[in-house]
Amino acid sequence: MNVSDWLALQVAALLTLGIVSFLYKDNPIYKICESIFLGVSAGYWFTVLFWENMVPKLYENISQAGSRPYTEAGVPSLLYVVALILGIMMLLRLFPKLGWMSRWPLSVVVGATAGLWFITYMQSNALSQLRATLLPILDFQAMDAATGTGLSGWFNKYLGNLVILVGTSTGLCYFYFSKEHKGVFGGLARVGIYFLMVTFGASFGYTVMSRMSLLLGRIDFMISEWWPSLFSGWS
Amino acid sequence: MFERLLALDRRWIFLFVAVALTIPFFLGLSCKSYVSPEVKALYAALEELRPNSKVIVSFDYDPASEPELNPMADAFMKYAFHHRLKLICIGLWPQGPLEVDRCFNRVLADPEIQKLNPVYGVDYVNLGFQSGNEFAIQGMGASIYNVFPNDMRGTATSQIPIMMDVRDFSNVDFVFNLSAGYPGTVEWVQVAVDRYGVTLGAGNTAVQAPLVYPYLGSGQLKGLLGGMKGGAEFEALSGHTGKATKFMVSQTFAHLVVILFIVMGNVAYFAAKRKGGRA
Numbered sequence: 001m002n003v004s005d006w007l008a009l010q011v012a013a014l015l016t017l018g019i020v021s022f023l024y025k026d027n028p029i030y031k032i033c034e035s036i037f038l039g040v041s042a043g044y045w046f047t048v049l050f051w052e053n054m055v056p057k058l059y060e061n062i063s064q065a066g067s068r069p070y071t072e073a074g075v076p077s078l079l080y081v082v083a084l085i086l087g088i089m090m091l092l093r094l095f096p097k098l099g100w101m102s103r104w105p106l107s108v109v110v111g112a113t114a115g116l117w118f119i120t121y122m123q124s125n126a127l128s129q130l131r132a133t134l135l136p137i138l139d140f141q142a143m144d145a146a147t148g149t150g151l152s153g154w155f156n157k158y159l160g161n162l163v164i165l166v167g168t169s170t171g172l173c174y175f176y177f178s179k180e181h182k183g184v185f186g187g188l189a190r191v192g193i194y195f196l197m198v199t200f201g202a203s204f205g206y207t208v209m210s211r212m213s214l215l216l217g218r219i220d221f222m223i224s225e226w227w228p229s230l231f232s233g234w235s
Numbered sequence: 236m237f238e239r240l241l242a243l244d245r246r247w248i249f250l251f252v253a254v255a256l257t258i259p260f261f262l263g264l265s266c267k268s269y270v271s272p273e274v275k276a277l278y279a280a281l282e283e284l285r286p287n288s289k290v291i292v293s294f295d296y297d298p299a300s301e302p303e304l305n306p307m308a309d310a311f312m313k314y315a316f317h318h319r320l321k322l323i324c325i326g327l328w329p330q331g332p333l334e335v336d337r338c339f340n341r342v343l344a345d346p347e348i349q350k351l352n353p354v355y356g357v358d359y360v361n362l363g364f365q366s367g368n369e370f371a372i373q374g375m376g377a378s379i380y381n382v383f384p385n386d387m388r389g390t391a392t393s394q395i396p397i398m399m400d401v402r403d404f405s406n407v408d409f410v411f412n413l414s415a416g417y418p419g420t421v422e423w424v425q426v427a428v429d430r431y432g433v434t435l436g437a438g439n440t441a442v443q444a445p446l447v448y449p450y451l452g453s454g455q456l457k458g459l460l461g462g463m464k465g466g467a468e469f470e471a472l473s474g475h476t477g478k479a480t481k482f483m484v485s486q487t488f489a490h491l492v493v494i495l496f497i498v499m500g501n502v503a504y505f506a507a508k509r510k511g512g513r514a
Contacts (some may be wrong), residue, residue, distance in 0.1 A: 003420050023249045047482035050331040052364050069433050072393055073381030116369065124455065129431065130455030136248035166454070203445040206462060210303065212489045213463045216256055218300025223260055 006234035013226040016218050058084060075097040133168050167195040237510070238505040240490040248496055252306045257486040266484050273451055274468040277457045277458020280409070286319035288408035289401055294331035294338070295421065296415035300440050304413045306337065306479035307438035311344040313475040316351050321397050322359040323407075325383065327371055327418045332387055334465040335361045356395050361387040368418035372426040376404050403476060404431040414435045420447045438465065440469060 018033035048156060059079055063075040085104035093102040120200075174192030181189045284290070292311070298488025315322050339359065342348055344472050353359055362383040365371045374382040379401060392398050400406055410433050420437040424447070427433040432458055432496050439447060450456040450497040459505040460469050463486060466479030 024246060041352045045329050048364055049366060052329075053330075053366050064466055071381055072391075073378035075381060112370070116373065116426075120369070120429065124425040125448075128453045128455055129449055132449070150356070163386075199445070206441040207443055208490070208493060209462050209464065210487060211439065212252070212256065212486055213482070214299070215253070216463075216485055217261070218449045218476070219253070220302070220487075223257075231365065 001229065006229060009226055009229045013222060016222065020218070029151060054114045127176050133164060135164060137161050137165065166191070171195050237503040237507040239242045240355060240499060241507060251373055251492050251496070252489050255488040259488055261486075264484045265480070266487055268464070268467045268471045268480065270468045270472055270482060271465075273461070274290075274465055274472065275458075276451075277460065278469070278472045280434065280436055280457040281314065281318070284318070284320060284408055288320050288419070289323060289397075289406060290315060290320045291407050291410045292335075292400070292496065293412045293414075294326045294334045295328050295408065295419045295438070296334060297328055297330035298334075298415045300415035300480075302482070303342075303440045303463050303466065304415065305334075305483075306463070306477045307460050307469060308338045308413055309342055309477055310436070310466065310470045310473055310475045310479070311413075312338060312346065314349060314473045316342070316348050316353050316358070319375040320409075323362065323397065323401065324360065326364045327360045327368060327422075328415075329364050329366075332361055332363045336387070346451045349394070351435060356386075357397055360395055360397050362392060362398075369422040369426050372418070372422060373430070376427070376431045379403055404433050407433065410435045414438070416443060419443065420450075422455070425452045427453050438469075468502045 001069055015036065019037075021027055022030040060078045061071060061080045062084065066161050071077055086108060089101045090105045091102075092098040170188045170192035172192070173188040174181075174196065178190075180184055184190045292308075292315075294308070300365055312322065324332075326332045326335060330333060339361070343353070362379075363386060365374075365382050367374065367382075367393050370381055379398070383392050385391055386395060404427060410423060410427060412420050412423045412435065414423075416471060420435075421439070422441055422445070423433075428435050435456045436456070437447060437456060438460035439462070441464070444459065444461030444465070447456060451459050458464055463479050463482055466477075467483045470480050
């Protein structure tokens with residue numbers, strides 16, 4: 001291991017311990033590590049965006065527009081001038097008197113995003129999910145085709161579709177607020193709450209696993225990489 | 236006693252969890268992973284790919300999510316090299332291309348992979364980062380060359396052997412997305428799958444996995460590796476055992492500690508309530 005790698009390991013270990021020290025209580029070392037993290041992240045993002053987007057896509061396309069009027073995808077190179085102008089207009093927010101001009105590029109972003117999202121959400125999150133909920137409850141042929149073995153296989157085959165139907169219907173009842181949640185409707189909404197609670201519980205379980213994984217990654221680093229480096233030194 | 240338990244300083248819980256996660260490192264234990272249907276489905280979809288199939292691997296995560304997603308990335312790359320799949324790696328997160336390089340460094344250090352002699356530009360490529368989130372995916376549907384004009388080494392994408400006949404999604408056989416948030420699997424489903432008919436599999440952080448399960452049920456997603464457990468299951472199926480399998484022992488210990496504290500907390504809560512104390 002060379003000196004720079006060895007030093008990088010020591011810095012990484014110090015920053016790890018500094019961040020973890022927050023679990024004991026807030027302290028200045030944690031604040032320093034947090035600030036370093038934010039600064040490095042912002043610097044990294046800026047550098048990558050500049051060299052991988054602005055230079056190859058904006059600067060090169062505009063500067064070579066004379067010799068190469070179209071990009072390889074057939075887009076007019078000079079079209080990027082429009083993007084440049086909109087980008088500059090966005091930055092005019094920094095000047096109070098000219099700040100109103102930033103609304104134009106913002107309106108382009110909002111309009112394009114809304115247009116794309118309207119279609120994608122309707123297709124992916126509404127229609128496809130609706131189709132996936134319309135399942136046969138008594139279609140034994142489809143049930144036999146369901147996968148899985150043991151108890152979970154039996155559940156998939158004979159109860160899976162029914163649970164999806166009941167869960168979706170009662171969940172929708174809970175989120176229907178134009179009718180008071182009383183009587184039979186109130187009962188259905190209550191079943192919907194139970195389904196939601198199970199969902200949140202499963203989600204919480206996954207979150208716990210995720211956080212443990214992150215800590216495990218750091219513990220593994222400290223045990224497998226940093227600790228041996230203290231004794232091996234550098235060459 | 237129950238009041239004392241309810242007032243337990245949370246730092247004790249942190250300590251117990253840290254100890255539970257650390258001890259298995261020194262015990263050399265292993266645990267068997269039950270392979271879930273969503274991981275089997277992903278594996279089955281990959282098994283259908285023929286040698287030389289073009290696979291886009293989108294590294295949409297940063298170092299913060301490495302412990303969960305790196306084992307998946309490593310196992311997937313090893314599987315792909317062994318099955319002669321052509322890997323086109325990209326990143327919709329700025330740190331993505333860096334993760335691609337680090338992953339290749341780890342995987343190519345494996346003697347088994349070195350025997351296969353994968354060549355950059357022919358068997359795999361790193362096209363770098365592109366901003367624009369879902370708009371970048373949308374753009375790839377029209378022209379990958381336009382969205383990624385050069386690879387990370389500055390070579391024009393259209394001149395790279397692996398990319399010469401890959402102009403858009405219609406020339407791609409499979410997309411595997413490693414995702415830790417936005418943009419990630421949700422955007423790949425919404426744009427690449429539902430608009431361009433791409434076949435998609437994903438590996439997600441455990442936090443994000445519940446959000447994409449509905450896409451699995453509807454068939455929009457072919458298979459899913461959820462968190463470290465998903466990674467361990469894929470390692471078991473593919474035979475490339477790595478860190479996910481090793482870490483699952485620590486995960487199990489830590490989960491037992493958490494369950495123990497939840498049970499103790501509930502017992503103390505209801506006992507204190509019956510006594511009329513603090514609750």
